[in-house]
Amino acid sequence: MTLEAVETWIAENLPALIEKYDVPGAAVAVLADGKVIDAAAGVLSKTTGVEATADSVFQIGSITKVWTATLVMQLVEEGKLDLELPIRTYLPAFKIADESAAVKITTRQLLRHTAGFEGDIFTDTGVGDDCVEKYLDVLHEVPQLFPPDELFSYNNAGYTVLGRLVEVLREKPFDACLRDHLITPLGLTHVATSPYEAILHRAAVGHLQPEPDAPFEAAPIWALVRSNIPAGSMLAMRPRDLVAFAKMHMDGGVAADGTRVLEAATVAAMQEPQVKLPELGLMGTHWGLGWELFETPAGSGSFIIGHDGGTIGQSAFLRVLPEKGVAIVLLTNGGDVISIYREFFSHVLEALAGVGLPALPTPPADPQPFDATRFVGRYSAEVFDIDISQADDGRIWMDLTPSGIAEEMGEKPERKELVHYADDSLIPLEADRGMHMPHAFLGDDGEGHALYLHVGRAVRRAGS
Structure with a gap:
């Protein structure tokens, strides 16, 4: 053209x-x-x-x-x-x-x-x-x-x-x-x-x-x-x-x-x-x-x-x-x-x-059960806290609480269900603003847990 x-x-x-x-x-x-x-x-x-x-x-x-x-x-x-x-x-x-x-x-x-x-x-x-x-x-x-x-x-x-x-x-x-x-x-x-x-x-x-x-x-x-x-x-x-x-x-x-x-x-x-x-x-x-x-x-x-x-x-x-x-x-x-x-x-x-x-990226059409124990916990940055949890029924949840400049830019608290995506990463089940953003979990805190949640920023596990 x-x-x-x-x-x-x-x-x-x-x-x-x-x-x-x-x-x-x-x-x-x-x-x-x-x-x-x-x-x-x-x-x-x-x-x-x-x-x-x-x-x-x-x-x-x-x-x-x-x-x-x-x-x-x-x-x-x-x-x-x-x-x-x-x-x-x-x-x-x-x-x-x-x-x-x-x-x-x-x-x-x-x-x-x-x-x-x-x-x-x-x-x-x-x-x-x-x-x-x-x-x-x-x-x-x-x-x-x-x-x-x-x-x-x-x-x-x-x-x-x-x-x-x-x-x-x-x-x-x-x-x-x-x-x-x-x-x-x-x-x-x-x-x-x-x-x-x-x-x-x-x-x-x-x-x-x-x-x-x-x-x-x-x-x-x-x-x-x-x-x-x-x-x-x-x-x-x-x-x-x-x-x-x-x-x-x-x-x-x-x-x-x-x-x-x-x-x-x-x-x-x-x-x-x-x-x-x-x-x-x-x-x-x-x-x-x-x-x-x-x-x-x-x-x-x-x-x-x-x-x-x-x-x-x-x-x-x-x-x-x-x-x-x-x-x-x-x-x-x-x-x-x-x-x-x-x-x-x-x-x-x-x-x-x-x-x-x-x-x-898109979530799998048929998400499989996944043990997210290594990922569970709080990850904290200057502009937000992210909590990863896994319910008794196996569903994985992410709760994001914005603060500071993130709030000024219009970000609101949000809760998303995540499913296993690939290797050490999860992905939201529902799209947010037209996309599903993978959440990569990297490193080890010495106790078998991921040290970082990577969402463009490497967000460190709280207390580590």
Whole structure:
């Protein structure tokens, strides 16, 4: 299918898709054959009724991490940073509860989410230019979950540390680093690094459900705390500008006007698999330096690269096929975002690249009895507690209790029945937001119980 045919399909189907999946508003952009098309549908806020347009800015959430990784790799190219040296070499103020780990953790480990300390720390350190610097003090009592490089565990805090590293080596606030070293060289015009910039554009507002099955309502807060901007708390842009960033990575580090932003070898290194993940459903199969990697078809060694992002009621999806010259962006402000992502990307990827999205995991049609004794117990993280139990009738249950930022982002307590999936993993019997996410149980606490429950984060057994 040609790009023009895809453009026609989007114009005809995007309004129906947002209605089907209760998405208030969405904006998309697609790159193929060196051309970009974009479109939007719905509203930016149910409260105001302002129409979404292709130039509207939506928060990109954790896709920001690829931007942060790009800033870090620019410093490597300039000889100001060595990925293999401990982060303490450049950030003497970096301190966590486990001093023996703190002195070993490297920039590379932070980039690929293998540093091993608790990562969901969203403490507000103010709105001043020193907020990222102050954030380092918040980490002093953060526990080490596992030795550096032992596992993958998604780490927001680690990327905020990387943001501080960029600030120190550039001698200016992170927002200014984004502006001077990426936004301006790429010629981007609809990008906001703060609410004060976002208000200059048509800006999307996130939507949350006050109760399960209730209608989505405009969120009372526009963004997460400023200190976490290197991890994805508030960077916003239109889809076309996010595609321009992706195109630079597809074109060997060169911007549209010929400006070199990264060396081609650096671009390639960022896309190389660094660590393999447990099977987790929506997340990738591997991680690179910043990039999330999706192997397709399984075991082929060929990857879709990308990243997802989620903030307060806003969700973002970026997928890039460098070999095909294709990049796709979907930005949304609420609703059943996983389902609209799956339907939209499945059609466009197949049409332009002949590639399908990897199939999502599903529970067995006929679940067999399974002894979950090794998995039973409480697993605790900064933003939630998860209790795994097995009833007398053999049924396995997961009870999740959110706290902190997870509650602010609209998460509610939930109870799910799990069944055996494969090896040391369980899977929900019922779909949640369009997917069944496997729960992998790893390690041993010395008493025959799993030490970690892995759901993208390695959540440690309480008391171990």
